[in-house]
Amino acid sequence: MYLKYQLCALCFNYSESQATLKSHLEELKCHFTWGLQEKDADLEELKERLNKQLKYLNVDCKGRVYNLLAYVTHLKNDNTEAIVYLQKAEAILWDSKVLETDKKYLMTFSNYAWIYYYLNDSESSKLYIEKINTIYMQSKGLEGLVQSETYGEQGWALVNFCGQYYEKAKDCFEEALKANPDDPEWNTGLATVVYRLEEYRSKRRPYLKYVSFQLLERAVKLNPKDSVSKALFALKLQELKKQEEAMKYIKDALELTPDLPYVLRYVAKFYRRAGMFEEAIGVLKKAVSITPTSGFLHHQLGLCYRQMLIQRNRTGRGDKSGQDTQKIKDLMEKAIFHFEMVLEVKKSFLHAHFDLADMYVRSNQSKKAEETYKKATELTTTPEYEKQQAHLEYGTFLENCKKSEDEAVDQYKEGLRIQKNEYRQQCETSLRRIANQKLKRNPSDVSGLALLLFISKENQDYDPSNEE
Known part of the structure; x- marks a missing residue:
């Protein structure tokens, strides 16, 4: 303490x-x-x-x-x-x-x-x-306020340093608020980090969705001039299907700081999620003109162009004419360009690796896709659960696109070895499926039996207490 x-x-x-x-x-x-x-x-x-x-x-x-x-x-x-x-x-x-x-x-x-x-x-x-x-x-006589100050500053330092420290940052902000529950900065810090934790770990902890809603609502009330908190609150309202109220907060955030990149990027995310791609792209281009080397902004642009491409394919728009083919090609090239830009300015952005590799697959550039997935597994600053996801994604590519079962098995094994439960079950499921297919063809298949033994051993060694 x-x-x-x-x-x-x-x-x-x-x-x-x-x-x-x-x-x-x-x-x-x-x-x-x-x-x-x-x-x-x-x-x-x-x-x-x-x-x-x-x-x-x-x-x-x-x-x-x-x-x-x-x-x-x-x-x-x-x-x-x-x-x-x-x-x-x-x-x-x-x-x-x-x-x-x-x-x-x-x-x-x-x-x-x-x-x-x-x-x-x-x-x-x-x-x-x-x-x-x-x-x-x-x-x-003011020790509580001094503690609040030091805990709060530690919380922001952890948030700004890297995503691996969000859990610790959350604990710090909670401690800071014990002595000073109405401090706008510490309330904003707690709301922000819980929102980010939910974004990163939502599969495992969906309950954070409602926690972050309450925290963001309180942060906005305590600091109504904080446009970033308003934009995050709007995104949360949108996620909870409260579109009309969400739009109000997005407009408020834009009015408060129409040229602040941190607000523009969340506004664009809001528009993209609403399917308003042209509006999102317009906002993102404005933000990029202010901060041209922002990995987040280029990632959002890439997502917009990819979703437009997917939507076009899903609805069957176009008549396979030259004009339609050119439009599809343009969307692919723009998505790839922006995802590549992300990794130029932020090599540690794991999900940008996945998104870029996906676009390479869609554009029949399998070799580049494989190189990108491989780089994702070699990142040194990613937390363990993300490394596990990288091995799973790479393994899925190797199995389904490259048709290399043995290489895929190696990646699934690496994922299963990691003492985290985020994507562990998916790695195990993939390994069991491959093992069972081998044994179905030949009940005495040595490699299939070896895979089942490997899974059994890893599950015996797995220690759930290592989970955060």
Whole structure:
């Protein structure tokens, strides 16, 4: 629990060793102690994304981004530039006339202390620890609000770092709200992360659909000027078949910030889900003109063109004339172009790999499809359940498109070995089906029997307690 240590634990005389200094630093609450692991994120992509955010976020949120940029820059071994980012974060508080003894300085001062430690400037590091100690002393009687601040900032840091940390971020926002239940920022943070968790893990936890609805509704009430929350709430209303009310919130979000890319992308998603493809494409093109290297925007454009293609094929539009053939070709090329653009700017976007591979299959480019699925299985920053999905998707392609049963089996096996239950059953079902087909042809088939033994062993070794 935060503030578990006594205030005096931060006090020390300046003759203490570096090891002792390190132990005091480890008590601080900041990016260096929040478990943000370099291996879990693409640092180049993360830094670029954070710099984009600085162009459009309000001033209060920019300080948070500068702090995370300082930590990311430290991970890239440039502590001098990290100090510059922290100075920018501090300047925002200073310009807002926030006193140095305010709890809002805790994260920035803590990051300063760590960066100076890595710069071998022990005196400066100790100076910032003393400043932090002063803030705690000035906050006697307000420990709950200090906890709320540190938990809330940790929550946003986890959200912004990578999708693997959404569960931890959710826990942090819930803790932040215990002491300060009406804080708009922490309510928005909790609503946002639960919405994203639902988007990513809806198959496993459909109940989040209703939780995120309530949280987004509360966030909008507490912060009616937050256009992003309104856009997310509109998407949730749309999903719950409340189209008229949803449209109202989408219009409100657009009126509040008509040129904010983070709102435009959700508005476009809303239109796409409503089948309003031309409107969605118009909004996305506007957003892309503002942020041309946004992977999310290009992904949404690709989805629009693919859905238009699917709809055209499903309804049997066209008379197989040259004009219709050209239209289909144009839609394919546009979808492929935008999905390829996604992976140029965000190589770790797993589902864009699946979508691009799907379009390669549809356009009879099987070799490119296989290369794309293979890359999806080789991504190093994806969580385990997504790696499991990648092996399943690749295996399905190998079995159905390449007609390579043995290679497909290898992928299904890899998926079954992963200690997650997201796509495990589908991997097992595929393996059993292949085994049973082999044994139906020949009851003594060694490879078929070996597959059933493999499944049995993996199920014995499977430990459900590893699930999140």
